[in-house]
Amino acid sequence: MLKRTWIEVDIEKIRKNILKIKKITKNKFLASVKCDLYGMGIRQIAPYLDDIVDFYGVACIEEAIELKELKVKKPILIMGCVLPSDVEECLINDIRITLCNDEVLKQIIKISEKYQKKAIVHIKIDTGMGRIGLREGEIDQFFEKILNFKGIKIEGIFSHFATAEWEDKSYANYQLNLFKKIINKIETRTNIPLKHIANSGAILNLPESYRNFDMVRIGLLILGVYPAKHLINKIKFDCALRCFTRINFIKTVEKGTPLSYGLSFTTSKKTKVATLSIGYGDGLKRFLSNNFSLKWKGANVKIIGNICMDQTLIDVSNKNVKVGDVIEVFGNNYEIETMAEIGKTVPQEILCGFGSKRVKKIYKNGRENKKVD
DSSP states (O other), X not given: OOOSEEEEEEHHHHHHHHHHHHHHHOSEEEEEOHHHHHHTOHHHHGGGTTTTOSEXXXXXXXXXXXXXXXXXXXXXXXXXXXXXXXXXXXXXXXXXXXXXXXXXXXXXXXXXXXXXXXXXXXEEBOSXXXXXXXXXXXXXXXXXXXXXXXXXXXXXXXXXXXXXXXXXXXXXXXXXXXXXXXXXXXXXXXXXXXXXXXXHHXXXXXXXXXXXXXXXXXXXXXXXXXXXXXXXXXXXXXXXXXXXXXXXXXXXXXTTOEESGGGOXXXXXXXXXXXXXXXXXXXXXXXXXXSOEEEETTEEEEBOSOOOSSOEEEEOTTOOOOTTOEEEEXXXXXXXXXXXXXXXXXXXXXXXXXXXXXXXXXXXXXXXXXXXX
16 A cells, blocks of 8 residues: 655664764753654654663653653653652652752652652753743742752753744843853752753754753754754754655646635646645645645645645646655755744744654664655
8 A cells, every 4th residue: 555645764864963963062962852753753763762862851751651661771851840740650760850849849759758769850940931940039949948858869950942043142142141150059059960951953053052061952953854944054964854745636727727725826827736645634734835845756846725634736737747656745955944934933843743643654774674665
């Protein structure tokens, strides 16, 4: 049976991207694999990363347990806030907890005493992202509580950039300087082994964010996708992903023929139209309608009409296409970054959309290669 729409994931390119970042930064490497590694399949990919990463980062307890079930050997940090009800499972499974609020601290004290076991935590500092974390004025009092309790091991302290990929680095530098100031103050009272703030954007745009720190947290660049298109010339990474779909119907219509929902496109001449087996239900965002081109045998074919949930129309005039032909949706020409730019969004959102279970993931250059029919 032929695949309808699929993504080829090149494991070897993912490994090379990780090793390149480790060589550049000379730091420990946390692989941010949350949201199923942006929809690309952590169950299939993680077993090939365990020998070269130092940590895994996830968003929630469910993702951490999934990694534990894969029997990965490296530590797992839940980078978001856990609920107090999650603390016991974290402690039992040696999952690192992000600690930055009293509710979780109280539960850690209770559960660690119950099991006579230390909770391993990373303290989250809010230097300007505004989501979670201790603000500067809250830190002294909170650390007083932690340091007076022996059931907690502070393994790390971290913060997160809001604008690391921006060309204007002023806010990112403000965050970085505040983080350094807070660390310096804390380390007059206690030593913290792992200090980390650098993400994918910072690796490319703010090298000072990993110098004199201990770890980097990387998700997007693992896959060779850049957080912003203007960064593509900073350091060369190989895109590990290629997405394809197939033509399932072909017709020729006369000049003046309206196409697809909302009649957003009307042909200006006699036009050969192909229907593709992909839509926004597979991740091809509707804002790309009439505004983006795919590729047939290396030639651009423009999307015409509004993208539907399951189908998309392209102009194949003067092309000798046939039903079943393969169309490339994205590959190594920064199409994911371009899609994000068009939609005024981020590449992470684009990738998560293609995580749809209808889009088959084909894993290459792992222990065995799987080929598309």
